[in-house]
């Protein structure tokens with residue numbers, strides 16, 4: 119079981135996208151693991167966590183100065199930035215990634231963990247079946263979410279071309295569970311269409327003290343207590 123999320127105490131981690139649903143869980147887990155945490159959000163007044171080892175910084179990841187400020191002095195950057203589906207161009211993943219890599223180079227930070235999605239490839243999901251692989255997934259990735267997935271791929275390319283110790287984590291459909299489970303973390307997409315946000319956060323934090331996936335892409339899958347696919351897609355697609 120992955121119940122106890124492990125990270126070296128005293129490590130300073132910067133969390134980008136800290137105010138999103140996964141980012142908040144990651145912030146809590148990192149603080150529980152006794153890390154010093156710097157959380158970046160555009161809405162610092164709405165950030166719900168306060169802790170002596172937490173600095174909440176207001177700023178936009180597209181602003182290089184804001185990114186410099188939160189990366190300076192950190193041992194690792196954990197990025198769980200995200201944006202809702204839109205027909206417009208999406209650049210937050212790649213622009214945020216570029217600013218992060220520049221800042222890491224400037225300040226000598228070497229460890230980077232970023233989140234994209236298992237759906238960035240067109241590979242059919244092993245247990246998906248016809249409806250999921252031929253209808254739902256293509257509709258999400260090539261129609262309503264196309265600009266988001268395009269920018270996730272740009273981020274993956276940027277990170278892979280960098281000199282830092284990077285790991286790309288690709289979750290599947292995100293959902294909520296009250297505890298960290300015995301999630302699977304593998305280079306090949308394992309069977310399963312869902313990832314709990316708590317497991318994703320735990321997998322991100324685990325990378326800080328684990329070099330098995332350095333310079334690799336890994337898939338995070340939760341097999342316990344999975345939700346209903348249609349209700350999940352509907353809920354996530356309507357998120358603002």
Ligand SMILES: NC(=O)c1ccc[n+]([C@@H]2O[C@H](COP(=O)([O-])OP(=O)(O)OC[C@H]3O[C@@H](n4cnc5c(N)ncnc54)[C@H](OP(=O)(O)O)[C@@H]3O)[C@@H](O)[C@H]2O)c1
Nearest residue numbers: 135137138139140159160161178179199200201235291292
């Ligand atoms: N939903 C799914 O089923 C699914 C599946 C696979 C992968 N993913 C990916 O998993 C990740 C986590 O998803 P999530 O649902 O937990 O989070 P999310 O709702 O996508 O939010 C992430 C946070 O990023 C921050 N952000 C966005 N633009 C920013 C900017 N320009 N500067 C600074 N911060 C910015 C926002 O916080 P502020 O507004 O406070 O700044 C937001 O709360 C995302 O990358 C998502 O695309 C999701």
